[in-house]
Amino acid sequence: MHVDERTDKFFRLLSRPIIMQKIDIDCFFKKLQNHAKELKSKIYDARDFRKPVALDQQNIGRLTRADALQVQAMAVEVERRRYFELEQINRALKRIALDEYGQCLSCGEDIDLARLDIIPTTMTCIQCAEV
Numbered sequence: 001m002h003v004d005e006r007t008d009k010f011f012r013l014l015s016r017p018i019i020m021q022k023i024d025i026d027c028f029f030k031k032l033q034n035h036a037k038e039l040k041s042k043i044y045d046a047r048d049f050r051k052p053v054a055l056d057q058q059n060i061g062r063l064t065r066a067d068a069l070q071v072q073a074m075a076v077e078v079e080r081r082r083y084f085e086l087e088q089i090n091r092a093l094k095r096i097a098l099d100e101y102g103q104c105l106s107c108g109e110d111i112d113l114a115r116l117d118i119i120p121t122t123m124t125c126i127q128c129a130e131v
């Protein structure tokens with residue numbers, strides 16, 4: 001091959017349209033589903049915290065009832081956050097089903113892949129999130 005032909009081929013390859021970010025939906029789907037599974041099992045494991053705090057604290061050892069109530073309040077807050085996250089995941093899964101995943105809900109542009117990687121449940125691009 002002549003040198004000029006090679007450079008020509010090289011520049012033709014360079015001038016190909018850059019392939020826009022291709023979101024691996026399956027990968028995000030699995031990631032979201034796994035996270036949901038994890039959250040559900042954590043909620044299940046923590047279910048004992050929902051039991052009313054007993055007046056008789058003998059079997060809790062040195063914890064006072066006030067301590068136990070505070071521990072319970074924190075557990076309730078953790079659970080609330082887990083349910084909130086689950087809800088976010090369900091919304092993201094729905095968007096995958098509707099083929100809308102990865103599009104900004106505000107402006108319709110593609111959400112940056114790096115942003116989705118960090119926050120797979122995000123529904124807005126960085127520009128719209130900052131407004």
Ligand SMILES: [Zn+2]
Binds near residue numbers: 104105107108126128
């Ligand atoms: Zn946007």
